Structures are given as C-alpha cells and as structure tokens.
Amino acid sequence: MAAAIPVIAVDGPSGAGKGTLSHLLAERLHWHFLDSGALYRVTGQACLIEGVSWQDHAAVAEVARHLQVSFVTDAGGEVRVSYRGCDVSREIRTEEGGRGASTVAAIPAVREALLARQRDFRQPPGLVADGRDMGTVVFPDAPLKIFLTASAAERARRRYQQLLAKGENVSLPRLLEDIEERDARDSSRSVAPLVPAEDAIVLDSSTMPITEVFDTVMRAVRQRGLA
Numbered sequence: 001m002a003a004a005i006p007v008i009a010v011d012g013p014s015g016a017g018k019g020t021l022s023h024l025l026a027e028r029l030h031w032h033f034l035d036s037g038a039l040y041r042v043t044g045q046a047c048l049i050e051g052v053s054w055q056d057h058a059a060v061a062e063v064a065r066h067l068q069v070s071f072v073t074d075a076g077g078e079v080r081v082s083y084r085g086c087d088v089s090r091e092i093r094t095e096e097g098g099r100g101a102s103t104v105a106a107i108p109a110v111r112e113a114l115l116a117r118q119r120d121f122r123q124p125p126g127l128v129a130d131g132r133d134m135g136t137v138v139f140p141d142a143p144l145k146i147f148l149t150a151s152a153a154e155r156a157r158r159r160y161q162q163l164l165a166k167g168e169n170v171s172l173p174r175l176l177e178d179i180e181e182r183d184a185r186d187s188s189r190s191v192a193p194l195v196p197a198e199d200a201i202v203l204d205s206s207t208m209p210i211t212e213v214f215d216t217v218m219r220a221v222r223q224r225g226l227a
Contacts, residue, residue, distance in 0.1 A: 005127065006142075006144075007127045007141075008031075008037075008128045008146065009131075009134035009142040009200075010129065010130050010148060011133065011134050011136070011147050011148070011194070012148040013179075014155065015158050016155060018131075019212075020029040021130075022035075024214050025082075025128045026128040028218070029221070030125065031128050032119060032123050032127045034121040034129040034130065036130060036132075039082055040105045041097045041098070041101040042069045042088060042096060044099075044101050044103065045066060045083060045091050047063055049083065049084075050063060057107045057109065060104050061109035061113055062109050064110045065150050067117075068083060069083045075151055082172070095108045095178060097128065098166060105132070106190075106191070109129050114199060118131075132192070132194045133194070135199075135200055136192065136195065136196075137192045143226065144220055145196075145197045146201050146217055147196035148203050148213065152203075154174055154206045156175045159179070160172045160175055186221045201217075
C-alpha cells in the first residue's frame, strides 16, 4: 500500500534551497511534508539536553530510539518542533544544531533508529521528503528524485544573509568553513553518504532563483503524472 503512495525525494547539501523547494512543492500539490533533517537536529539537541556526548554512539542511538518529538504547525503556518514537550525550534536551527545533526547522522545505529519513523510520513495523497538520503535509502522507489546543490561559497553567503536578518553576529569565513566541513562529513560517512540517486535530476541552484528551480521541478512532476 505504502509503495503506491507517491514520494518526491529532495536531497542535497545544507543551504542549497531544499527546504524552500520542498515546502513549495508540498503546498502546490497539497501533499504531506517531511523535514528529515529536523529529526537528526532534534536528536543532537536531545543529547545536549540529556547530557549525552555526540561521540558516545551507543548512548546517542538510545536517545534516537526513544525520541519524543512532535511537529505542530502554528497559526502563522510555521512548524514548531518540540522535544519532550519543550519547544526546541530555535535551538535546532542554529549552526550548533546543524553540527549536531551532521555528527549524529553519521552514526549507523541512529540512522537505523530513525528510518521507520521517516517512512511513517508516507501518507496519502503523497509526500515531499527533504533530506540527504531520501532518494537513495529512505524512499528508493520514489517516482521523482531531485538532488539540489549549490557551491559552498553561495550556500555560505545565503546563510550569512539569513543570520544577519535575524540580528545575529556571524562570520562569513567561519560559515564557509563549517559548510565545507559538514559537506565532507556528510559525503564521506560510511552509511547513507550524501550522493545523488542514480535516477535523480541534479540541479545546481548557485545562480538559479528559487522560482526557476520550482518551475523546473514542477515540469518534471507533470511529466511523471504526479500533478
């Protein structure tokens, strides 16, 4: 039954525009949305709350197995994320939250613990799944797979602008360094490395506005009879 429910898998590195694209697709199609990265971010944050070191793989995996997480859309349409009843939406979106997600995601037992939870999001009429291994591991039978990328320099610039707009004091060179380190960690991990699926459509958004990316993907959606 689940296999008959269509999935659009949107993978790629941090800052390429996956989240924006995925939200737009889910809204246009009236499908469900999965931010798989949020599950890893919450796992990393939960470890900090519980006093568990990200380097203690067995303990981190145990946190992931019993993760008490909930996603609720507020009146303004924003998704709020809670761990054990406490709102951690802001904490998991920091640079530290990103480092935590990338670190715990490299642990095989953590990925295994969260796999079934991600697949449970596959509900009618369809699912748009945003992540790094949606098309290669979680939903390998997805009828449409997108791998959205952009240069590290452009992704750092975008993140820099976002943080400045929030009033945060940030360093562009440090952001670039963090992104390059995360790319290396995500691409070289032994389990579910960050790579395009063999049948994925690869798009480089370095010089493409999100409207052009969206229109390109929607053409592929229509070509596959998903809309």
